[in-house]
Amino acid sequence: MGAGLFGPALLTKAKQDHYQKKGGEAMAVKMTQRGAFMHGTDHMIIKEIERPTPGPGQVIVQLEYIGICGSDVHYFHSGKCGSYEVDLSQDFMLGHECAGTVVELGEGVTTLQTGDRVCLEPGITCGQCEFCKAGKYNLCPEVVFLATPPVQGCNEEYIAFPENMCFKLPDNVSTKEGALIEPLSVGFHAANQGNVGVGDSVVILGAGTIGLTTLLSCKAHGAGRIIVADIVPEKLKKAQELGATEVINSRETDALKQIASMTNGRGADVVFETAGSPVTIAQTPFVVRRGGTIVLVGIAPVEEITYNFAQIMDKEATIRSVFRYRNIFPKAVSAVASGAIDVKGLITHEFSFDQIEEAYREALNNKTDLIKAVIRVG
Ligand SMILES: [Zn+2]
Ligand SMILES: [Zn+2]
Known part of the structure; x- marks a missing residue:
């Protein structure tokens, strides 16, 4: 992918994609998908929303597994995590740990094919600032990070995402394991x-x-x-x-x-x-x-x-x-593929997409044997 696509233009597109998950009248003629939203605290609703289309350098990933992170649970219960706060006057989509299959390619995508299984690194950075240039892109002040307000998350069926932040999973790594690459990277x-x-x-x-x-x-x-x-x-x-x-x-x-x-x-x-x-x-x-x-x-x-x-x-x-991670995803995927790290044991609870509210409640209230809960999409 060319450097230009990873600059401010892409960031603006990403911001449009992720600041808003559109619903409403225009949907009648568009393809739709299901998205789960925080609707006030301690409450989750599933809505029909517009299915995204890929911009230049983006792919559409049909999500298969989404992990629930401690930060998601904080937002769900209190609307806050650290210094970030959800605007509770609007519905907000949580989720930033996910993996699925590429189903559509945007213009200029060269490194991925439809049918590739990938995990998503949820932070899209500017590529231009001193931190990005130094390779410490996790410190980029312009980052668009899924489910960090006001940026919406990935609790949905399809997401548009930059190809270079989608990491291909080898045949012996499942998308369920793929959804755990994010917390593993930390x-x-x-x-x-x-x-x-x-x-x-x-x-x-x-x-x-x-x-x-x-x-x-x-x-x-x-x-x-x-x-x-x-x-x-x-x-x-x-x-x-x-x-x-x-x-x-x-x-x-x-x-x-x-x-x-x-x-x-x-x-x-x-x-x-x-x-x-x-x-x-x-x-x-x-x-x-x-x-x-x-x-x-x-x-x-x-x-x-x-x-x-x-x-x-x-x-x-x-x-x-430690603030999140940088340049880790490909290594983490390799470590899981080689067997050096086995992440499967972290998953203690699994829920369907329809059970997402129950899943969040369990993640909030189960203080004993719940380590990682995942949502199975579709
Ligand atoms: Zn996380
Ligand atoms: Zn930057």
Whole structure:
């Protein structure tokens, strides 16, 4: 795809596509599709909307699986996630983790064919700013990211998307696994940010989806000991199934003491905070070894939190952070295809498109054995 197609023109088209999901009178003559929308908080409706047509450099993907992310659930229940807020006076489409089959090609598309199965990287960036030029496109201030208000998401049957943000799935990777490439990419980027290498000892605070994709990525990067802490026994059990060498229930035991005793007071080479909780963020300087690295992955509350910088100074520890991911999708797909990472175990719940409201309610209310819920479209 030519550079021009990835510049402002495409971005404008993408904004038109994703800021609005059109309904109304014009539909009578157009092809329609079903789209699921937040209709106020804690409520989801399915509407007939216009089926998209591909712009230059875009393909139409018929979606097969859509994951429900923690951020989707936050928006569904409170209308907010971090500093982003849904305009509740209008219906809003959630969803940003998806995969399906290419059914239509726009003008100039050369790398994909109809019938290709793909997963979508949900952020369309400008390609022009200093961050895009430096390859750190996840920091692009112009990004159009699915289901980040006011940009609408992908809880629908068909989506128009740039061909170069659709990644082909090999025959042995299903579209169900494809829908998990997005959350896997967050964990993969986290392992990269932490420079996890063969034999490194790792502590992961939080065993939600992102904690577990961080675990899978650390394991694939060759980590030795992987200690996972959480307060939910079912999540710790899942962490063990997926390769944690030791788990700690921090509701029942003092996690700091436990980690200190497990590592003979040394601490871990790399500590990942994935819960986004002030409590676990504050634990990180005490868990990292001298000269080690802390990676902040969980979305922290917007309020300021207490943190012991004397520990950081004394240990000469490095703090790194993670915002989404960059240049990871093709590697994540390869890692799943080769068997280095098995994401299937993350899926605990599956729903049909008609059950989408129930699916969101379950994702909101099930605080024990739900890790990842996916919607089967069609
Ligand atoms: Zn997500
Ligand atoms: Zn940019």
